[in-house]
Amino acid sequence: MNEQPITHNEAEEMRGVVYVVDDDEGVRDSLQYLLEASQYQVYTFASAENFLAQFDPQAIAVLVLDVRMPGMSGLQLQEELLARKAVLPVVFVTGHGDVSMAVSTMKKGAVDFIEKPFNQADLKALVDRLLVQARERAAAVERERMNAALLARLTAREQQVLERIVAGRLNKQIAADLGISIKTVEAHRANIMDKLEANTVADLMRVALRSVSPVEN
């Protein structure tokens, strides 16, 4: 297919992007045919290496991946994606059920696997579900990024105050902890609320508590 990395536009992402990686041309091509019947935007790759070279890690997409491939296998690709901290959900396509492999892939974070020959309806449902998940996650990631940016506005002292607010400490206690006056604490509080664009304490908490990378969750 293309040699350059792919970027997706809004329209594509609305429809849903599906990456298909399978060494067998018949399966690959027929899978594309099948998925396109569900209006997905399908990109196919003959090998895991090709895929890695071209896929867009930021895209909201689903990866349909054959387990048994020459060269880099499906499992190895999954590990590579993990190493790159890609959040791409993966559907493993297996030719023969392998319980232990399923367990290991699941542990590593693959979302599901499906046996071939597969059912079109099943496949569509699965892809849809995963896309929704991908979107949600992307949104969550975005939120957290924003929160992190907001939190970055805080000074060190303000961060210390915020920590204690989140811990449920009263102003008085905060003042005592940090060795400053209550007034100062209140002033800090106001600044914090401003900077973090929070109206309520609840908002504040939300911002503060969500500033963690989704992968580490």
Add this chain to the structure above:
Amino acid sequence: MGREVDGSGSVEKSRCCGLDNMHPSFMCSGWCNEASRMSNANDSRSLLGTFDSLAKAHTRPWVGAPRVPFLVIGLIVLLIAGLFVALVIEERHVKRESMSRDIDAAARQLGLRLDALGEALSGVAFDLNDARDEAVRFREQATELLGSRRELSRVQYVETSGHVIAQVDAIPTAGAVSPLEKALEARLEQFTASGTLVFSHLGEDPSQITAVVPVMRQQKVHGALVARIDGGDLLMRGVAPEIIERYRLALTVDDQVLATTAASFADGAPAHYATTISPLPANMHLKAAVYATDAPLAESAQIWGFAGMALTVVVALASLAAYMARQGRIDSALLAEAALRRAMEDSLATGLRVLDMSGAIRYVNRAFCRMSGWAAAELVGRRPPFPDWAPEDVAANMIAFNAMLAGGDPPTGTEMVVQRPDGSRFDARMYSSPLVDASGQQIGWMTSIADVTEQRRIRRELSAAHERFKTVLESIDAAVSVTASATGDLLFANRSYAERFGLTPAGHARLAAGLNQREGGEIFDPATGCWFDVRARTIQWPVDQAGAALLQNNDGARLQIASDITLRKTTEEIARQQQEKVQFTARLMTMGEMASSLAHELNQPLTAIGNYSEGTLARLRAGMLPAGDLRSALAKMAQQAQRAGAIIRRIREFVKRSEPRRRPTPAARIVEDAIAFAEIEADKKSITIVAEVEPRLPPLDVDPILIEQVLLNLLKNALDSMDRAVVPRIDVRVVAGPVDGQAEIRVVDRGCGIAPEHVPNLFQPFFSTKAEGMGMGLNICRSIVEFHHGRIYVEANPEPVGGSIVRITLPLARLAVETESALTRT
């Protein structure tokens, strides 16, 4: 040589010292005879004494000896020659002296005579002083003179002018006077002037001497008398006869012979002597020569005697020289021989010892000293017990020694232990014989001693090696036998052979027949019922006299080694069976793998077809299916279907390659093999599998591996159905089949049986009631059985406990050629 061999070839011992009788390595050259002759052979002690003296003698033959007498001879000869020469010279000198003496005497005599003559003549001349009748008076006195002096031949009375007045001749001549010679006439005056008688040679006749005496008248020379003297007559009358006998005399004038007494006178003759005669002039000599036949011989008797004596001395000395030379040669030869003997003796490895009649050691050779470690000085002169005897053997040795002194050692010798000064010992073999001198008398004993330690050791080792070899042969399990190729007689058999086959060649022959000219093989011996690994070879059998007869021209012998391999055979058989099982299992595994990969391969095109189909359906539902899309999808679908077809074709080809191979196989073996394999699992479940094969059933015409596979599959099914069986037993029965030419195998289990609803699907592919079953088993079994033109039936076990019975019919082999006895017994 001192040996004499008589007609029979034996050696006469009479003349020799007996050295060469002692030992084959000795040979006497006869020098002992010489030695004994030289040193008085009858004294036996002195013969032995020559050992000592020769041992001590450092003499070398005096090299210069023969030369001395020659020197002496030479000197003497020189001396004699010198003396001889001196004598000769002396003789000559003496002779010469004597001659001079004699001749001087003769000259004197002549001189006297001439003087007398001169006197007489002078007297006549004086008388003629008176002139009266001078002629007559002259004639008278002259005649008288002539008569008394015969050497005168003429007297002439001459005037001063020379005119002859008167002449008287001794022999009257016819003519009265002869004139004076002119020469004389010329000198007449001179002569007469002297006033005395003068002799001269001037005369007519060369052999005459002329005497001239003046006749004086009144103190004046009136005339002269001239007398002629015959030289020869003068010599003959004037010289003593013995001188004339001895010498040749001659009167010479100016070295010309005037007259001589001998017939011939050569001036140069030996021992020539000349002297003058006093009244005669100086140029006249009396010469003498010795007669050649003079007899110095007679006078030299003493010289000759001396020469004779000298000759005798020379001869004597020459003889002495020759004698000494010969002696010198003998000496050299003797000493060389002695040295050679000594060298031989010393280089002998065998020790030699000479004893005298009393048993004392007289001599030991170097080898003996070297061997025994004792120096000669320590041994010579000693009497027994000798220092080289081991203390504990002294008594025994003394007995043996005395026996030897009495009659000598046996020809094979005796063995004894010899002890060295340091106490170490060695085994020695000794041979003693009498030592006999040239006259045949025994003078002692000669012993040769050889170190047999090495021999003994070798003998022991040989014996030990033989024992070891024997032990090995007897201990090995294999039966070793050797038979003569020609007659088949048993030449050798080890214990194993004897125990198995007895000491007869029958067993060997049976195995050999089984080999049938091969060099090795596995033979079954019906007599003993054992399998043997037999190796055989033709060999040369070393024999003694007795054995050679058996071998008959030594065609060789046959060596055979037979190892009992019965146990190995059975083990091998079991191993073979195990091997077949392993292969069988491997086949199953391969099949599993093959099925797995087959599934995967077929899955691919199948998935693709499914995707295309569902994709098309989805598009149709959504109402968007462009004709182009549909066409391409359908085309691709068809492609995938073909791909699937290709896979199927490959499988078919694979299957064809492993076509079954049918051969007559006894049912019992198949059953045993399958059971043996299934027993592993049966044991785990504590289920027994019992086989019942109809006896005398002909073999089945089947591919044993496939049928085994089928049977194993059935057994596994049976086992799988009997997890908690009441009767934990599976029966496998083989009976002659319902139809002629067939056999039936029945597998009876008491498991859970087969539910009726499953029965129609039993042989469907992929049908399985088991959790992890692939469902291939019965289907394949049916294929295999039907390939063999047989059938497979499944029915319920009518026994109360239930279970299933699976029956398979299979064809029997039409011709049963195999000797099943041998095969089924294993």
